[in-house]
Amino acid sequence: MSHQRASSATTILNTPLHISTPTHWRSSSDTASILASMTLLSTDDEPYVGGHYDALKSIGISFLGPDGSLSTGNASHEENKAVRHHLTQVFGATTQFFCGPWVVLGCTPSVPPGRLPEFVGGLIAIWRHADNMDFDPRIGELGQGEEEMEVDTSILEGFQSDQIPPKEAVTRLIASIFPTCIAITYVAGSIIVELPESEDAVFQEALEDMPLIIAGAPFTLEYHNGPLAKVERGRRTTRPRPELAEEKRVADETDYFAKDGQFYPGVMLSSVDKQGKTYSSTSAGVLVQKGDQQRLIVSWHCWEEHDKKYPGLIKEDNDEARRAFRIVQGEGGTEVGRVSERIGETDVALAKLHPGVKFENRFMDIKADAKTFILSDQVKYRDQVLFDSFTTGKQKLLLLGWRFERQRDEGGPHPRLIEKRQNGQGEMVNVVLPRDEVVYIAGSQGVYGTSDNIQTKRPYIRDRACGSVLVRCFAVGKQHLRISEMLDLGEVCGLFHFVDLTSKFAASAKGYLIYADAFDPLVADGWTIVPPQE
Known part of the structure; x- marks a missing residue:
């Protein structure tokens, strides 16, 4: 059975992050010819300026290499020249800043609507006005401290260039090196060491003990004050008002169970308060x-505050538990x-769904059925x-790395083990040795890049994408498969844990990161995806 959204959900753009040698191009072009050449084409999805998810699809150029690398160096000089011309003529991107997995595009006279x-x-696109190109690729x-820390080579085993470490x-x-950290995050070739959150003066003092780089490491080092993944949420600051007119809707609040007799991944689910009013909303998994x-x-x-208010009640099977932790589908819709x-x-x-409530593992705007979980490794x-x-x-999102949250230990952190050794120049230097202490990882999250499309016509609610599951549409090592073939596999990689972006025009790469919880614990507990219906 096919199904379609009752209204097109508002669409935001997406984008990314990280450090490599930047390339900065500035082109000149006549404003009138730029505007005349801008086109709005339709696809089988929704209209895009230029007609596609990827700005270069229409000219058949990609920066993805056969080895899975992503760099402007994978295109020839003539292809790069064609890219600059195309971005200028079609999008008015007169200034182009290429760096790592992202590209900042400065548009003249303004960002196309x-x-x-x-x-x-x-590469992930960040669309800006040409006069507002400030962007710091660093996350931390x-x-x-030491300009180059010498370490025993065994400490770096498992780390490889441009690969998520095990x-x-x-x-x-x-x-061995960062016993005081609360998490380690790998993002596009960099290791970000998350230190316990503290006053800035305390954090700056801690940086004096942290190395600039590690000798022989296939990654750069950065440090962050506190956790990168901020998961705390408040209630909506802007509440969407149900609208009959599709063009005025700010979200798809349809009660699909009432409409179709079933509901689907990505539709609106809500927790409610005592009065039965929407408390917080999420997307169905x-x-x-x-x-x-x-x-x-x-x-x-979405139900965390309810659990705090009624500790232990979630485990009960009674009317009070069913009332406190009930789920409503759609705005003011059916309890499911x-x-x-x-x-x-x-x-x-x-x-747990109520008897008679039907859910189909078929996505509404993605031509795919959910079929199998993909583990973090x-x-x-x-x-x-x-x-x-x-x-x-x-x-669409680009996987940039992985976050490893350390399980908190009792007692204070241990000091580094140091040994004097002779380096290649015959000098005696301090070398950090590996430690036998066992460190446990409490949880892990995928780190994805996203940019925010600049919308100017009406308000958009950007949070509450949380709860959406991620479906793999391109896999490094499977470049020969078309997107449709990848989607036929139905590979589900994680649960979107959307963190509000700081700004459409965030000046730091950190503002373009989002996180997704892995399904490893669920799989370890024996859960599998319900097969699609024939």
Whole structure:
């Protein structure tokens, strides 16, 4: 059975981050000819300026290399020249700043209206006015201690250029060099060491003990004051008002269960207060099974305050528990079930649907059925995913790395082990040795890049994309597969844990990061995705 959204969810753009040698191009062009050449083309999805997700698709150029690398160096001189001309003529991008997995595009005389491409040859696009090109590719700050820390080579085992490190390598790095950190995040060739949050003066003092680089390491180092992934949320500051006119809607608030007799991934789900009014909203996940049990994946934080108010009640099977943790589909819509458990300390929760309530694992704006979970060690840097949310519709994201949160230990941190050794120049230097202490990773999250499309006509609610599951549409190592073939695999990689972007014009790469919880704990507990209906 096919189904369509009752209204097109508002669509935001998406984009990214990280450090490599930048290329900065400035082109000149006649303003009148720029405006005359700007076109708004239709695809089988929604209209894009230039007609596609990727600004270079129409000219057949990509920066993705056969080895999975993503760089302007993968295109010839003539192709790069054609790229500059195309971006200038079609989008008015007279200033172009290429750096790592992103490209900042400065448009003259202004950013084109409408939905802009999210990628440029595979790089994530940040659309700006040509007079506002300030952008810091760093996520954290640099260390102010040793310029180059010498370490035992065993500490760096498992780290490779342009690859997400395995958990074992990260735990060794924490135990041996960064025992005070709260998390390690790998993003596009950089390791960001997250230190305990403190006053800025205390943080700056801590940087004096942190190395600038590690000798022989295939990554750069940065440091961040506190956790990168801010997961705290408040209630809506802007509440969407239901609108009959599709063009005035700011979200798809349809009660699909009432409309179709079933509902789907990405549709609106809400927790409610005592009066039955919407408290917080999220997007529906996918339906999973274990034995004869079936549960719906939802985002825990929408019911977190209810759990704090009624501790332990979620485990009960009574009317009070069903009332407190009930789920409503659509704005003021049908009650479809209740949240029944949380998976570990993640944002993944499971909901038990009421008898007779039907859910189909078929996405509304993505031509795919959810079929199988992909574990965290099976995804790779530069994989691409799609998600479908009631507030944004379909969007594409680029996997930039992974965040490893350290389990808190009792007692104080240990000091580094140091040994004097002779270096290649015959000098005696301090070398950091590996430690045998076991460090546990409490949880992990995928780190994705996203840019915000500049919308000027009406307000858009950008949060509440949380709860959407990520479907892999491009996999490094499977470049031969078309997007349609990848989507046929139905590979689900994580649960979107949307963190509000700081600004459409965030001056730091950090403002363009979002996080997604991995499904590893769910799979370890024996849950699988309910197969699609024939």
